[in-house]
Amino acid sequence: MQKSASTSSLGPGGLDLSQAFFKPIQNTAPPSSTNRNSKISVIGAGNVGMAIAQTILTQDLVDELALVDAKPDKLRGEMLDLQHAAAFLPRTKILASVDYSATVGSDLCIVTAGARQVAGESRLNLLQRNVALFRDIIPPLVKYSPDCILLIVSNPVDVLTYVAWKLSGLPSNRVVGSGTNLDSSRFRFLIADHLDVNAQDVQAYIVGEHGDSSVALWSSISVGGVPVLSFLKKQQIAYEKETLEKIHKAVVDSAYEVISLKGYTSWAIGYSAANLARSILRDQRKIHPVSVLAKGFYGINSNYDVFLSLPALLGRGGVLGVTDVHLTDEEASRLRESAKTIAEVQSQLGL
Numbered sequence: 138m139q140k141s142a143s144t145s146s147l148g149p150g151g152l153d154l155s156q157a158f159f160k161p162i163q164n165t166a167p168p169s170s171t172n173r174n175s176k177i178s179v180i181g182a183g184n185v186g187m188a189i190a191q192t193i194l195t196q197d198l199v200d201e202l203a204l205v206d207a208k209p210d211k212l213r214g215e216m217l218d219l220q221h222a223a224a225f226l227p228r229t230k231i232l233a234s235v236d237y238s239a240t241v242g243s244d245l246c247i248v249t250a251g252a253r254q255v256a257g258e259s260r261l262n263l264l265q266r267n268v269a270l271f272r273d274i275i276p277p278l279v280k281y282s283p284d285c286i287l288l289i290v291s292n293p294v295d296v297l298t299y300v301a302w303k304l305s306g307l308p309s310n311r312v313v314g315s316g317t318n319l320d321s322s323r324f325r326f327l328i329a330d331h332l333d334v335n336a337q338d339v340q341a342y343i344v345g346e347h348g349d350s351s352v353a354l355w356s357s358i359s360v361g362g363v364p365v366l367s368f369l370k371k372q373q374i375a376y377e378k379e380t381l382e383k384i385h386k387a388v389v390d391s392a393y394e395v396i397s398l399k400g401y402t403s404w405a406i407g408y409s410a411a412n413l414a415r416s417i418l419r420d421q422r423k424i425h426p427v428s429v430l431a432k433g434f435y436g437i438n439s440n441y442d443v444f445l446s447l448p449a450l451l452g453r454g455g456v457l458g459v460t461d462v463h464l465t466d467e468e469a470s471r472l473r474e475s476a477k478t479i480a481e482v483q484s485q486l487g488l
């Protein structure tokens with residue numbers, strides 16, 4: 138890690154040790170202006186923010202990482218703790234401040250600040266508390282990084298992505314919610330476990346709300362390129378709809394179970410958000426189920442300014458497009474219901 142804002146290369150008597158230690162090379166060209174440093178800011182240094190920060194560091198995604206939180210001691214403690222891992226990590230400058238000026242020039246701002254669920258509480262229950270926080274968080278982020286992409290993680294993530302879009306004034310392709318990228322990983326894990334294969338070979342999407350009304354796209358699941366349901370039908374292998382529903386229910390219940398056991402979820406969302414950060418900053422043009430402005434897609438009412446998860450192509454420009462996965466009538470109707478649920482919640486916000 139580089140020097141942080143809190144440390145200095147000045148030795149006793151004001152001697153610049155870096156100058157004393159290295160003899161400068163003469164006649165060097167200035168760094169290429171196109172090779173600008175990349176920067177991620179993480180807002181909220183709680184369980185989720187720190188899991189994301191540490192995953193980003195281990196994956197060597199950026200040159201600079203800024204942390205912002207409302208609690209200065211906790212924030213400084215987290216910054217120092219990460220900086221002390223410098224000898225084991227790729228070189229990244231780590232900053233931390235309660236002041237949003239630390240985020241200046243960010244390419245990607247990841248918002249995790251806010252209240253979290255207690256055992257048994259739904260994500261939607263957090264709404265009013267977190268909307269109030271977003272009024273303090275989003276405007277300064279955009280002021281200091283007008284060209285950034287916003288990645289929203291705080292819950293309820295779909296509605297808060299809409300709130301962030303409204304408060305930021307950014308075009309919708311630059312405001313993304315982590316959405317069901319995490320639910321889809323849980324889904325792939327459970328299917329892989331069921332079939333005893335590697336989850337990375339399972340292509341499967343959960344779309345819609347990150348939460349109780351999410352929709353499992355069973356019709357498009359494939360394992361190693363083999364479409365699972367049509368394969369079973371062709372082979373005349375009977376499967377019970379109940380088994381499928383049980384797996385989807387296990388996905389929906391996952392967060393509740395982890396929260397009741399350890400109080401919060403963190404590691405999986407850490408990997409999920411870092412995975413999205415990679416696709417965006419490294420222009421991977423990968424398809425992820427994430428929360429995007431969904432009106433007009435898959436028959437979703439074009440009067441609903443709702444954000445919910447659809448399989449979206451992500452790259453350096455943010456959301457580059459939405460893919461047209463085949464949905465059965467039942468899946469499409471469940472997705473529209475999920476959109477309606479979110480639109481009803483949003484209509485009470487008065488934004």
Ligand SMILES: NC(=O)C1=CN([C@@H]2O[C@H](COP(=O)(O)OP(=O)(O)OC[C@H]3O[C@@H](n4cnc5c(N)ncnc54)[C@H](O)[C@@H]3O)[C@@H](O)[C@H]2O)C=CC1
Nearest residue numbers: 181182183184185206207250251252253290291292401406
């Ligand atoms: N979208 C997803 O898949 C997931 C979302 N979450 C959500 O992430 C959020 C954070 O969860 P945790 O990290 O477990 O909570 P936490 O309580 O550990 O951390 C929240 C942090 O936000 C900070 N904060 C509060 N107000 C702030 C402000 N105005 N400015 C800056 N920082 C502020 C707090 O000081 C605290 O450090 C919750 O809303 C939770 O529901 C959690 C897991 C998965």
Ligand SMILES: CC(=O)C(=O)O
Nearest residue numbers: 260292319392402406
């Ligand atoms: C808390 C939450 O949203 C999750 O782990 O899915």
